[in-house]
Amino acid sequence: MSTLAPGLRLHDRFLLVGRIGVGGMAEVWRADDTVLGRPVAVKVLDPSIGSDTTIRMATHREARAAAGLTHPNITRVYDYGEAALPGGGLAPYLVMELVEGHDLAERLDAGPLPWAAAAAIAAQVAAGLAAAHAAGVVHCDIKPGNVMLTPGGVKILDFGIAGLAGTPDGGLRYGTVGYCSPERLAGADPTPAGDVYAVGVLLAEALVGQRPESSRGLARFPVVPGVPPALTRIGTACLAADPSQRPTSADLAGVLGDLARSAPHAAAAAPVSPGPARPMSPGRAVVPAPTSLLRSKPSAEPEPAPSGSPRNPMRAVAIGGVAAALVVIAIVVAIVASPGSDGTPGGQVAQAGASPGVVADPTTDPPTPTPTAPTDQAGALAAFEALLAQAVDDGKIDEKAAERISNRLDDLRDAVAEGEDVEREARDLRGELLRDRNREHVDEEIRLQLARLLIPFNANGDSDTSGDNSGPGRG
Known part of the structure; x- marks a missing residue:
């Protein structure tokens, strides 16, 4: 895309170290913040779109909104800038938290997850979204490639190009086909319900190892043997054609968190099939969403709670016990740290501050090859x-x-x-x-x-x- 190279400084502060990823809209670089002395991820938009005034203004506005989000399951946005590159072109860039781990898409290359692990991951995604939605921010591109698995829990990537709820976006951020809600595909403005739909697709994919079947742009939640009926019901509700019939992200976090904790401890924390065997750096501890975000919402035919448990899996609940939190975290840690087929530790040191634009994953159609650009x-x-x-x-x-x-x-x-x-x-x-x-x-x-x-x-x-x-x- 560009003239970016190791050693380049953006605004005499962010020193580029090495490229982490590249996609259709941007490059993501590992960099050093030379003022604060910390590693960061820098996402640089392609100058061919970054020089457009409308896009620059929208990106700046939405980066400001994303920078205000503080939640353990959300990758932080630290800074925004616009730099003239050495080879020409104006490039907006976002400076984000650098997270170590590997993403869910890479993990799913090895096959589906146990239902408790899938529920635990989706619960933390929903908890992060609940915090964003409460602040009026919609992610717009939830998919396995934007969900990072770390030893401390889940981190949602790419909040740096999120949308503002109910704000017309002119189609500039369309999301990824297959995870977009039907109303979004029809041109509707971003809403929290669209993110909930994407979590439903992600949950289904985690259970079966591939994106669920769809009909006329509407995904169908699969019925998988051994999966609790309550999990199938909440997943089906996420994929409702009518956005008003989907649960809120806060309710979804509560239901899925309850279900993950209701699984037998041994089964919940058991190692699962590994991702690519590569070294991984330690992550940070992640805790469930604050109680204030888990709003209650009635639901028909609740699943009976397990014996000895006061919780109802079909309602949002306060998460207070340290032991319960550790069970959910242990599921994600087991996924990240489980041994590879050759006995080496699993996981990958991967970017995180943002995914590089709309990037194809193994379950999507292959992208059209980029043509060689003529010079005449x-x-x-x-x-x-x-x-x-x-x-x-x-x-x-x-x-x-x-x-x-x-x-x-x-x-x-x-x-x-x-x-x-x-x-x-x-x-x-x-x-x-x-x-x-x-x-x-x-x-x-x-x-x-x-x-x-x-x-x-x-x-x-x-x-x-x-x-x-x-x-x-x-x-």
């Missing part, structure tokens, strides 16, 4: 048209969106032929790419690939570098 305008026009047509055939862009983009492409083609203001037409086409209309869909990776093909039409043959290059509060 005629070649770029031909490549753009070919990629647009292929994306329509692959179902990665709907026909209505393709039609309006194609109309802008015709304007650009005419400008090239007639020697008119090519740069302006290219800028208008790029803006059209980056702003979905209601009820239209453009796959995020395709959007970025098409935008990169417009580089030859910029005045300097590079990404637009207009705008302020100093981050907020940097002077």
